[in-house]
Amino acid sequence: MAANLAILEATLAADQSTTNKIHVIDFDIGQGGQYKHLLRVLSTRQNGKPSVVKITTVPDNGGEERLRTVRQNLSQFAKEVGVGLEFNVVSQKLSELNRESLGCEPDExxxxxxxxxxxxxxxxxVSTDNPRDELLRRVKGLSPRVVTLVEQELNTNTAPFMARVNESCAYYGALLDSIEATVARDNPDRVKAEEALSRKFANSVACEGRDRVERCEVFGKWRARMGMAGFELRPMSQSMTESLRHRLTSGNRVHPSFTVKEENGGVCFGWISRTLTVASAWR
Structure with a gap:
């Protein structure tokens, strides 16, 4: 939700009144749930002019069946809320990414x-090729209006083994505590979540080199990495933070131990005293 609000704030600014079209490029769309929220919010901001969202997803490998399902679900939802949707899948090597290959039009x-x-x-x-920074440089070359970054607040990248163990125990312990407090034990989704977290935890502490894919970093390190790639922080507005805080504090279904705060230009989400996720925007 924080990423969506940052996208709308940056792309539907006053100087963009000539177009109601947004092109979002996503490198890991998952099940597409984030974009249902984006489409719903856009449907309330159309001002008599239909909105069009173009989503281009760049998958790592395969997943054609899953992406077909994502396309069908999002297309159906877009039709229900009255927002136009273009959904494209672009399978390319990192070295081939550019505005033309991603179908970026001049006016969007x-x-x-x-x-x-x-x-x-x-x-x-891990690699002298450094695909993480290479992707950031390629994205900078697209001249995007905004880049949204959402990451776990956890250092399992370059930390030594014992530090990784202690950090991971504290982090995933807080996540499991939040699940224990908010999800019924007989909920099948809880089992899936706990199994997924256990795999992430195990990979964080038991694997090295390319076998360790859980290479999270804290927000301070992401700030430095984004800066080296040429990006500037686009601070989240106070109104956005207040809107998200309101969603977490209103209603009976939200547990009071969830927290949201603005810190160093990002929006931090946590459980009790532990920050779990940070969302930020860049330009």
């Missing part, structure tokens, strides 16, 4: 979404 504002993506890409500590 571009947003690039990195939600839980960059942490799993090898960096200079």
């Amino acid at each position: 504002p571009i947003a690039v979404n990195f939600a839980f993506k960059l942490y799993s890409m090898p960096d200079e500590s």
Whole structure:
């Protein structure tokens, strides 16, 4: 939700009143749930002029069946809320990414979404090719209006083994505590979540080199990495933070131990005193 609000704030600014079209490039769209929220919010901001969202996803490998399902689900939802949707899948090597290959048109504002993506890409500590920084440089070359970054607040990249163990125990312990407090034990989704977290935890502490894909970094390191790639932080607005805080504090279904705060230009989401995820925007 934080990433979506940052995308809308940057692409539907006053100087963009001539177009209601947004082009979002996503490098790990997952099941597409984030974009249902984006489409719903856009449907309330059309001002009599239909909105069009173009989503271009760049998958790592395969997943054609899953992406077909994502396309069908999002297309159906877009039709229900009255927003136009163009959904494209572009399978390309990192070295081939450019505006033309991604179908970027001159008049459309571009947003690039990195939600839980960059942490799993090898960096200079793993490979001299450093695909993590190479992707950031390629994205900078697209001249996007905004780049949204959502990552876990956890250092499992270059930290030594014992530090990784302690950090991972504290982090995943807080996540499991939040699940224990908010999800019924007989909920089948809880079992899936706990199994997924156990795999992430095990990979964080038991694997090395390319076998360790859980290479999260804290926000301070992401700030430095984004800066080296030529990006400037686009601070989240106070109104956005307040909107997200309101969603977390209103209603009976939200547990009071969830927290949201603005810190160093990013929006931090946490459980009690532990920050779990940070969302930020860049230009």
